[in-house]
Amino acid sequence: MRAAPAGTVGFIGCLVILFALVSPRLALFALWLFTGLLSRAFDSWIVPFLGFFLLPWTTLAYAVMWDTGGHGVTSFEWFIVVLAFLFDLAAYAERGRKRRAPA
Numbered sequence: 421m422r423a424a425p426a427g428t429v430g431f432i433g434c435l436v437i438l439f440a441l442v443s444p445r446l447a448l449f450a451l452w453l454f455t456g457l458l459s460r461a462f463d464s465w466i467v468p469f470l471g472f473f474l475l476p477w478t479t480l481a482y483a484v485m486w487d488t489g490g491h492g493v494t495s496f497e498w499f500i501v502v503l504a505f506l507f508d509l510a511a512y513a514e515r516g517r518k519r520r521a522p523a
Contacts, residue, residue, distance in 0.1 A: 435450060435454075436450050436451055436454075440480060443476075444476035444477045444479075444480045445472060445476045447480055448468070448471075448472050448476060448479060448480055448483075449472075451480075451483065452468070457483050457484070457487050458483055460486070460487065460491070461482065461483040461486040461487060462483070467479075468483070474508075475505065475508045476508065477504040477505070477507040477508045477511075478501060478504045478505045478507075478508050480504065481500050481501045481503070481504030481505075482501050482504075485497035485498075485500050485501055
């Protein structure tokens with residue numbers, strides 16, 4: 421396997437961050453398409469697949485934190501993953517609140 425040209429990895433990282441600002445699902449798709457990060461962070465394809473639909477922020481945060489900290493999630497990185505989980509819960513709560521609000 422050939423190494424990526426210099427500057428490509430940084431460019432893809434910036435692109436994924438921009439995608440995450442728009443949608444965490446778009447960022448997960450870009451990670452899956454352009455890098456091997458999801459396959460390195462998760463043992464099977466089912467967890468990232470379910471995370472894509474159910475907990476996208478949590479899946480994205482776990483994959484990124486897994487790769488940044490020496491191929492494992494430890495200490496402060498778990499705080500980031502839990503924070504992403506709270507973002508996912510807040511998104512579900514907001515969606516439910518809007519559904520119940522009178523028109």
